[in-house]
Structure formats: C-alpha cells, structure tokens
Amino acid sequence: MKRAFVTLSRAVRAVLGWVGLVGWLDRHAARHRGVLWFRSWLAIYDLRDLARLDVPWWTFKAADEVAAFLATRPDARVLEWGSGASTLWLARRAPHVTAIEHDAGWGSDVESLAPAHVTVLMEPPVPTSTPAVPSAKPGFQDLDFARYVSRIHDVGGLFDLIVIDGRAREACLEEALPHLAPGGLIVFDNVDRQRYVDAMALATDLHVTITRGLTPCLPYPTRTALLRVRPQ
Numbered sequence: 001m002k003r004a005f006v007t008l009s010r011a012v013r014a015v016l017g018w019v020g021l022v023g024w025l026d027r028h029a030a031r032h033r034g035v036l037w038f039r040s041w042l043a044i045y046d047l048r049d050l051a052r053l054d055v056p057w058w059t060f061k062a063a064d065e066v067a068a069f070l071a072t073r074p075d076a077r078v079l080e081w082g083s084g085a086s087t088l089w090l091a092r093r094a095p096h097v098t099a100i101e102h103d104a105g106w107g108s109d110v111e112s113l114a115p116a117h118v119t120v121l122m123e124p125p126v127p128t129s130t131p132a133v134p135s136a137k138p139g140f141q142d143l144d145f146a147r148y149v150s151r152i153h154d155v156g157g158l159f160d161l162i163v164i165d166g167r168a169r170e171a172c173l174e175e176a177l178p179h180l181a182p183g184g185l186i187v188f189d190n191v192d193r194q195r196y197v198d199a200m201a202l203a204t205d206l207h208v209t210i211t212r213g214l215t216p217c218l219p220y221p222t223r224t225a226l227l228r229v230r231p232q
Contacts (some may be wrong), residue, residue, distance in 0.1 A: 029053060033060060040139070040216035047085060047109055050216070057165075058084035058189055061182070061211035062224035063089070069185050070094050070161065079152060079159045079179070080187075082166025083110040085216075091118045099111055100151045102167050109132070121155075123148040135167040136195055147176050158184070166187040170199035177203065177229070186227035196225075205230050 021044065029036040036053065037060070043049035056063050070076050076094040081084060083099035087110050090097050097118045101107030103121045111120040125135070131144035145168040158181035164172045169188065176186055191197055191210060200208055209226045 001060060008142045010092060025051075029129075029138070037214050037216065044217040047088070047113055050085035052090040053216070054092065055216040057084060057216055058086065058224040059211045059213050059215050059222060062187060062189075062226060065211070065226055066161065066187060067093060067126050073160045076160040077157065077162070078161045079155060079230075080163030080165060081148070081169070081172045083107055084165075086163060086165065087120070088113055090161075090163075091115050097136065098155050100148060100149050100166065100225055102145065121151055123151050124126060133168050133171045137167065140167065145171070150207070151191040152176070152179055158182075160184050161187070163187040163189070171195055173199050173203065180229060184229075188225040188227055191223045200225060200227065203227075220232060 025035055025039040029039045033076055033157050035072045036055070040050070040053055040055055043053055058089060070093045077096045078090050078094045079098045079100070080090070080153070081100050083101040083106065089095060091114055095117055099107070099110065099118070099120045101110065101120055101122055102124055104124055107120045107122045114120065125140070125143035125145045125148060128144045129142055131142070131146060133146040134141065135143060135145055149171045152175055159179055160181050161184065162180060164176065164186065172186065173186070180186060183213045188196060188200065191200070200206065207228045207230050210223055211226065212223045213221050215222045
C-alpha cells in the first residue's frame, strides 16, 4: 500500500509540476497547514524537498510542541535514532544534533544535506541468527541492533531531546532514559504500533502525551508520543 502511494504521489507531483501548480503550493504552504500537508505528500522520501518544506515526519502537533520546547533551550543537545527529514528540521532549531543511522546509504544522503553542527553516525546491524537486540520489523529478524542501540554511550553526556524513530525502538527507549537531561523530552514516533505502547507502559516513571493527527507525507492520521520523566 505504501509503495503504491509513493508511486502515485510522484506521478501527481510530475503532473502538477508540469502545469505549474507545485510552485503555487510552495508559495501557500508556509501560511496554510492544510496546503503544507498536501504539498508534503508530493515530497515523500525526497529529503531535499522535505528539507525545503521544513517538516519532520511526526504529527504536526508533536512538531509544534518540540519546536516550542527547543525554543526554551538555545544550547540544546539532541540525539536521534533514525535520521531523515527530522534531522534537517532539528538542525534549524538546535545547535548540537547527533543522529544514529542503521542504513549507511540513507545516512550518507542525510549527511550530505546537513550543516556542520550535525553528526550522522552510521551503525549497520550485524547479521546473526541469534540477535541480542532484535528488530520486530519484517525482514530484519536476523539482524542484531545491539551496537546501534548502545551507540548513545559513545556520544556520551545528557541530551535535552532524544528522538526514537529508527529500529529496535523498545531497546532504544530503555537506553535513552539514563541519558535524558533534567526536564528533557523524548519523541517516540509511530506509537500506533502496540509493541511501542507496551514498551512505554513498562517505564512507569514516564508521563506520556500522545499526539494524534495530520502527519507530513501521509494521507491519514498517525500518532507520535512525547515522553517526560515524572518529577520525583
């Protein structure tokens, strides 16, 4: 289904570009969220285009809250598992951004578009029939993401914002908590999936806010969670 939507979106973009409507959408996207949402469909999996639109691939509500949060922390350190449009969006709002990426080709594309204060760490999974840290995504069952998840230790220190939007997200959440700065925020994307809801429920000291609504690039609503550690 997603592949068909991507194919259709690119075909529609070609037609709209030919008749001059993509430019009209670009001019109005900054002022009208509905137009931005529709325009983003035409940019799905196109990093350069998504960077121009300045949208991460989370719900718009989550992005608004993260932008407001980062505005209060001008020296914020950000770490994310899973690079992409969000990396480039975060780079415009935080002075220190580190992304951990399992796909070296995709990570290189992100790195080529990112400014100097962004670091993309490539950490491909290790093939094995007995992964210590598996991914539940279909097709990834014989890959070990232990090094990918633990790479946060190499970066070191505390982070004001941690984004979990890559592989082995349940394990990433467990690793993220000791590295979250006081008052910090965790973005956990795609929490429509029950295994992610279950992982969040295990961390009983977290306050979880679920945002549900329009999401760039997608014609249907999704859910992004914002996590904060409860005050002691």
